[in-house]
Amino acid sequence: MIAILSVQGITKQIGGLLAVNNVHLTVGKDEIVGLVGPNGAGKTTLLNIISGISSPTKGKVVFCGEDITALKANKICKKGIAKTFQIAESFPNLTAKECVTVGALFGNNHPVSMKEAQEQAVGILEYVGLPKEKVDTFTKNLNVVELKRVQLARALASNPKLLLLDELTTGLNPKESIEAVSLIRKIRDEGTSILIIEHVMSVIMGVSDRIVVLDHGEKIAEGRPYEVVNNQQVIDTYLGDLDVF
Amino acid sequence: MLDISGLNVFHGNIQVVWDLKLTVDEGEMVTLIGPNGAGKSSTVETIVGLNRNATGSITFFNENILGLQTYDIFKKGLALVPAKREIFPKMPVIENLLLGGSDRTGWESSLQHIYNLFPILHERERQMAGTLSGGEQQMLAIGRALMSEPKLLILDEPSTGLSPLLVAQVFRSLERLGKEGITILLLEQNVRHALDMCERGYVLENGRIVLEGKAKDLMREKHIQKAYLGI
Ligand SMILES: Nc1ncnc2c1ncn2[C@@H]1O[C@H](COP(=O)(O)OP(=O)(O)OP(=O)(O)O)[C@@H](O)[C@H]1O
Ligand SMILES: Nc1ncnc2c1ncn2[C@@H]1O[C@H](COP(=O)(O)OP(=O)(O)OP(=O)(O)O)[C@@H](O)[C@H]1O
Ligand SMILES: [Mg+2]
Ligand SMILES: [Mg+2]
Helix, strand or coil: CCEEEEEEEEEEEECCEEEEEEEEEEEECCCEEEEECCCCCCHHHHHHHHCCCCCCCEEEEEECCEECCCCCHHHHHHHCEEECCCHHHHCCCCEHHHHHHHHHHHHCCCCCCHHHHHHHHHHHHHHCCCCHHHCCCEHHHCCHHHHHHHHHHHHHCCCCCEEEEECCCCCCCHHHHHHHHHHHHHHHHCCCEEEEECCCHHHHHHHCCEEEEEECCEEEEEECHHHHHCCHHHHHHHHCCHHHC | CEEEEEEEEEECCEEEEEEEEEEECCCCEEEEECCCCCCHHHHHHHHCCCCCCEEEEEEECCEECCCCCHHHHHHCCEEEECCCCCCCCCCEHHHHHHHCCCCCCCHHHHHHHHHHHCHHHHHCCCCEHHHCCHHHHHHHHHHHHHHCCCCEEEEECCCCCCCHHHHHHHHHHHHHHHHCCCEEEEECCCHHHHHHHCCEEEEEECCEEEEEEEHHHHHHCHHHHHHCCCC
8 A cells, every 4th residue: 555644763752751752653555554553652743744733852743655754734734634623622713614614725735716715614514414504603602513524524625645633523423423433434435544542442443444443652462453452562551451442 | 419400591692502501410421522613612611600692591519600700609519620621830840730730638649649640730830831731731720620629510621632641541440539529510522531530421412402311321322422422
């Protein structure tokens, strides 16, 4: 498989803490890779480094054959990596449509007009399943599921080759999670590779082709979903007593 | 202990909860479930005074609390772990915890209990709360509510963002607290788990209670199985 993303020996030191410690990982073309691990393992930190929000202490990030380690977040977005983030906190006074329009205007590699961007926004919001009557609602007035859909739509608006999802399905009930799983699969089937962080194991098991496990900043396991959930170290540090689900 | 009747809750001039009736007796563990946007958070935010745009009656030990300030309600023994993790980001972990209740005798043993449950908070005592990872912030929000040793503990989706291992530990710890006599009102997306643990439950849909009863009876309801458990 051709790797579209290759993380090579990334380390991030914060004070005396190695939040990420010499991590190597790849995401193949049209692959969904799950990134899991205990709270504080360094997952979000790693995603922030890939998307250019923070810079590593050591190591390289290569995307489609190009070293992007030193690039700023907006450049990386235009190269084709999109990450979801907390819309309600960032843009409480924008409507769902406006949020996604901004994504289409500024995230795309080629220039788009306002009108085009707005049309795209409406189309993507429909694609991710936001009810029509909510398109002009302020994001601060949306409920959790609706917000998640807008977050996803905003990331998709830049036409990414690689989508980074950090706990997108957190807060959904089991039925809603099942819907999320099929939406994520559909996005991949249409040609976007995905790196997804999630603690809800039914979602991770449902979408991932491969799972990478971090603990204390280090990669402790990697493999197919069933291999990883049967790995004793993963059970001891992360999964615990799976019976509860 | 907690007695709510005829409660209507608004955001601005939009009504989101209608004529809600809900009671929690001393020593009980009760769950309030419902789909996203049903009005669960709005209801509990109203109980603790974070939202006072409401009509109806809420009493705690037969004393009206609707309309009181959050801090005054908190002092009566009612603590909420909010869905939005309202921690103080520019303060260290330990100070966030002590805000939960360091003016009370026995707070040291509460702190010890919280550190046993979440050892990482102990390790990170001096770290600014805002730099904690998502799950670490959730642990802090739960820990701070526990610090006050409330008479009634309300938890709004406490398992959000926690690793599977910790979710199990938090639930076990809530069960233990329940046995020790703390009364609990639990809002939780993991409906099966909530119904397993609690004695009674209410189901809120579109701002109205549509079902209530013993947890084990609710578990057998066709509607619950289909809409919430994905069976
Ligand atoms: N400025 C900082 N000072 C000290 N520690 C920090 C700082 N920023 C992050 N950390 C620590 O780095 C570790 C890694 O955090 P990160 O957010 O990457 O974890 P995570 O794997 O995403 O966890 P979660 O599943 O809880 O979201 C955490 O333990 C966090 O407390
Ligand atoms: N600050 C607000 N302003 C306006 N409307 C709001 C506000 N907060 C919530 N709402 C609306 O009130 C309704 C109830 O929301 P609430 O958050 O109470 O539901 P919930 O049952 O807790 O859902 P969830 O499972 O998503 O947490 C929703 O339609 C939501 O969009
Ligand atoms: Mg994280
Ligand atoms: Mg809620």
